[in-house]
Amino acid sequence: MRNILKRMLVLLLAAGMLVPAAPAKAAEKPGKIVLRVCNWEEYIDEGGWDPKEETIDLESGAILGEKSMVEDFEAWYYDTYGIEVEVEYSTFGTNEDLYNMLTIGDVYDLVCPSEYMVMKLMAEDKLVPLSDNFFNTEDPNNFYINGVSPYIQNILATKEINGEAWGKYMAGYMWGVTGIVYNPDVLSEEEAATWTIVNNPDYYRQITIKDNVRDSYFMAIGALRSELLTSESFKGDADYPKRLENVMNDTTPETIQKVQDFLQSVKNNVYSFETDSGKADMITGKVVANYQWSGDAVYTMDQADEDDYTLNFVIPREATNIYFDGWAMLKSGVEGDSAKQHAAEAFINFCSRPDNAVRNMYYIGYTSVIAGGKDSRVYEYLQWNYGAEEDEEDVVEYDVSYFFEGEGGERSHVFEVPEEQTHRQLGAQYPSGENLERASIMIYFDADQSKAINRMWINVRCYNANDIPAWAWIVGGLAVVLLGVFIVRSRINKKKIGA
Amino acid sequence: MQKFRFSRKSLGIPYALYLILFVVAPLLVLFYYAFTNGEGRFTVANLTGFFTDPNTMGTLLYSLAVAFVTTMVCLLLAYPTAYILATSKLRMKGVLVMVFVMPMWINFSLRITALKEVLNLLEGNLAMYPFLNAVVGMTYDFLPFMILPIYTTISKLDGSLREAAMDLGANEAQTFLKITLPLSVPGIISGVSMVFLPAMTNYVVLDMLYNSTYIMGSLIGSYFSAYDWHGGSMIALVLLAIICIFTLLMGGDSEENARGGALL
Numbered sequence: 188m189r190n191i192l193k194r195m196l197v198l199l200l201a202a203g204m205l206v207p208a209a210p211a212k213a214a215e216k217p218g219k220i221v222l223r224v225c226n227w228e229e230y231i232d233e234g235g236w237d238p239k240e241e242t243i244d245l246e247s248g249a250i251l252g253e254k255s256m257v258e259d260f261e262a263w264y265y266d267t268y269g270i271e272v273e274v275e276y277s278t279f280g281t282n283e284d285l286y287n288m289l290t291i292g293d294v295y296d297l298v299c300p301s302e303y304m305v306m307k308l309m310a311e312d313k314l315v316p317l318s319d320n321f322f323n324t325e326d327p328n329n330f331y332i333n334g335v336s337p338y339i340q341n342i343l344a345t346k347e348i349n350g351e352a353w354g355k356y357m358a359g360y361m362w363g364v365t366g367i368v369y370n371p372d373v374l375s376e377e378e379a380a381t382w383t384i385v386n387n388p389d390y391y392r393q394i395t396i397k398d399n400v401r402d403s404y405f406m407a408i409g410a411l412r413s414e415l416l417t418s419e420s421f422k423g424d425a426d427y428p429k430r431l432e433n434v435m436n437d438t439t440p441e442t443i444q445k446v447q448d449f450l451q452s453v454k455n456n457v458y459s460f461e462t463d464s465g466k467a468d469m470i471t472g473k474v475v476a477n478y479q480w481s482g483d484a485v486y487t488m489d490q491a492d493e494d495d496y497t498l499n500f501v502i503p504r505e506a507t508n509i510y511f512d513g514w515a516m517l518k519s520g521v522e523g524d525s526a527k528q529h530a531a532e533a534f535i536n537f538c539s540r541p542d543n544a545v546r547n548m549y550y551i552g553y554t555s556v557i558a559g560g561k562d563s564r565v566y567e568y569l570q571w572n573y574g575a576e577e578d579e580e581d582v583v584e585y586d587v588s589y590f591f592e593g594e595g596g597e598r599s600h601v602f603e604v605p606e607e608q609t610h611r612q613l614g615a616q617y618p619s620g621e622n623l624e625r626a627s628i629m630i631y632f633d634a635d636q637s638k639a640i641n642r643m644w645i646n647v648r649c650y651n652a653n654d655i656p657a658w659a660w661i662v663g664g665l666a667v668v669l670l671g672v673f674i675v676r677s678r679i680n681k682k683k684i685g686a
Numbered sequence: 687m688q689k690f691r692f693s694r695k696s697l698g699i700p701y702a703l704y705l706i707l708f709v710v711a712p713l714l715v716l717f718y719y720a721f722t723n724g725e726g727r728f729t730v731a732n733l734t735g736f737f738t739d740p741n742t743m744g745t746l747l748y749s750l751a752v753a754f755v756t757t758m759v760c761l762l763l764a765y766p767t768a769y770i771l772a773t774s775k776l777r778m779k780g781v782l783v784m785v786f787v788m789p790m791w792i793n794f795s796l797r798i799t800a801l802k803e804v805l806n807l808l809e810g811n812l813a814m815y816p817f818l819n820a821v822v823g824m825t826y827d828f829l830p831f832m833i834l835p836i837y838t839t840i841s842k843l844d845g846s847l848r849e850a851a852m853d854l855g856a857n858e859a860q861t862f863l864k865i866t867l868p869l870s871v872p873g874i875i876s877g878v879s880m881v882f883l884p885a886m887t888n889y890v891v892l893d894m895l896y897n898s899t900y901i902m903g904s905l906i907g908s909y910f911s912a913y914d915w916h917g918g919s920m921i922a923l924v925l926l927a928i929i930c931i932f933t934l935l936m937g938g939d940s941e942e943n944a945r946g947g948a949l950l
Binding site: 641 | 742748750751896905936
């Protein structure tokens with residue numbers, strides 16, 4: 188999803204800046220709405236499923252992606268509201284790419300970045316809040332508010348930036364946590380379940396980690412503060428969630444310095460920083476562990492399963508980063524255009540309809556924020572996907588009530604699963620409530636913090652001129668001198684010949 | 687207004703438009719960003735910043751080292767190959783040259799992926815030799831660009847010069863050192879500039895072969911990811927300046943360069 192080559196886009200964009208970035212406008216008929224949506228690459232169902240092989244047969248009815256989600260939305264919107272809408276769908280590779288695209292002047296109505304980018308856009312006053320009607324539970328077409336998991340909605344409604352809750356501007360789409368995919372033949376779960384593994388010399392050059400500053404920062408703090416984070420007194424603290432969040436988002440200069448030192452040593456111990464290759468390297472056995480987002484972890488394990496190669500996933504005992512990708516409406520696109528805003532919100536709702544949430548989950552492997560509310564299809568899908576067979580041995584009860592009911596529910600969303608699944612796809616796609624106690628969000632860093640952290644990252648990744656050994660200076664110097672002499676001599680020779 | 691007349695000059699219009707739109711205009715934008723700060727005011731802080739930061743300087747030197755070693759390896763591999771190809775009496779010479787150029791017809795990231803597997807087989811664990819990997823990857827990628835210009839130059843050498851040298855009593859080695867080598871310098875220069883400069887910035891090779899140290903290309907990318915367009919543009923500009931200086935130093939033989947490059 189987060190393609191390496193996409194990074195080159197930034198450069199290309201910079202080079203092509205003067206070329207007007209306005210996308211070719213579709214022929215606008217009066218009354219027809221053009222909705223410009225920008226999402227991650229490969230992050231929505233594109234349809235074309237094989238009815239024989241891929242039909243998801245649930246008790247409440249079969250689910251099959253025949254056409255793409257976007258086409259289905261256009262038809263649904265016309266059927267429901269009698270207005271024609273055309274979706275101009277485009278994609279981005281990283282949050283930063285999206286931000287740069289917006290800076291250059293690309294205009295979108297609805298975008299789907301990660302939570303920290305939504306917060307950045309919020310702080311820069313670039314977003315339009317979701318309308319009151321979007322949160323009206325009476326309207327049966329408001330699939331989002333009627334279906335979103337109470338666990339997720341609670342986070343979106345309580346986490347604030349500049350005094351405003353994220354949930355006011357952002358409707359969740361997919362969510363996940365970070366953890367370690369590992370090869371159980373080489374590592375025990377005990378060994379893999381810590382961020383300190385990245386610096387473990389026993390696995391010298393056998394572990395890959397993420398090539399981006401935020402994920403690396405979180406990992407480094409998790410490893411550096413491992414003792415504190417795993418201590419009973421810290422975990423037992425009445426204010427544990429808040430304290431955890433503060434520790435994981437610590438950006439004091441001393442911490443940044445420590446993180447830098449740590450990452451520099453990690454750089455000399457790990458296999459590589461990867462943007463896209465980690466999944467393949469894990470499957471081919473080049474590495475034994477890989478720092479991964481849970482959605483990609485599911486994909487990795489699925490692929491490995493096809494080769495009869497077993498990989499597991501574990502959430503480190505220190506902490507895990509819970510992240511969200513969510514929909515937000517941009518001022519530059521929809522401000523003052525209520526018809527367009529309606530279509531944008533309807534698009535969110537359509538993607539949140541339980542059957543569509545299942546389609547997207549099935550197609551991309553990430554976890555939808557949608558629990559379904561009264562509609563049980565998401566839960567059925569979960570059982571369909573992971574539930575134990577009747578004659579299966581070694582089964583355990585798996586409780587996902589926190590997700591489907593929130594706190595104070597009947598705790599009725601418990602089902603039997605094969606024991607191994609709790610360490611595998613299921614444990615990654617729907618982590619147990621117990622594991623999620625260690626989940627911390629990573630806040631959006633303001634300009635100064637970002638600057639300091641980005642500087643730290645460049646320090647980690649660059650070759651420092653002060654580290655160049657003396658012999659290299661001498662060799663390099665000699666090479667330059669020799670080259671100079673050679674060039675001058677050849678020039679002189681040429682003049683002689685010329686004369 | 688004068689009536690538009692189609693002349694041979696008009697044929698240049700498409701290219702001129704292309705040049706203005708995609709070369710000149712972006713360059714101007716690059717200049718603008720490089721010499722302004724976040725508030726859009728003129729500043730040279732980006733320039734001084736580049737030369738005082740041990741990281742950017744370190745990256746520059748690291749890139750130069752990668753590029754230099756790559757170029758040398760390419761030269762050592764390419765010159766004998768080109769020499770043998772050009773001087774052999776084989777009738778199938780054209781086909782042989784084609785074989786050397788053929789890798790360029792395959793998408794380069796595909797080639798590097800294949801190379802990755804080969805290296806993995808040879809080295810066991812790729813991540814152990816980041817610098818070596820970078821050099822091998824770049825060499826693999828750029829070798830044809832070194833072979834072709836040298837081949838073209840040598841095969842166009844006037845054979846009578848060699849014969850004259852031999853007649854005057856020079857042995858094989860002397861003939862090569864005094865005649866063939868000096869006369870093939872334009873080809874070498876052309877090849878060197880076609881290898882050295884891209885090797886400084888082609889970070890995809892490093893990324894794909896697990897070298898986690900930045901070179902100039904990835905450094906510029908990282909500045910853009912951190913929304914620092916001004917610093918990133920300045921690095922791009924400094925790189926451009928280095929390339930210009932390099933080309934001027936090497937470029938005494940632009941005519942021959944053009945001839946060597948034509949085959950590519």
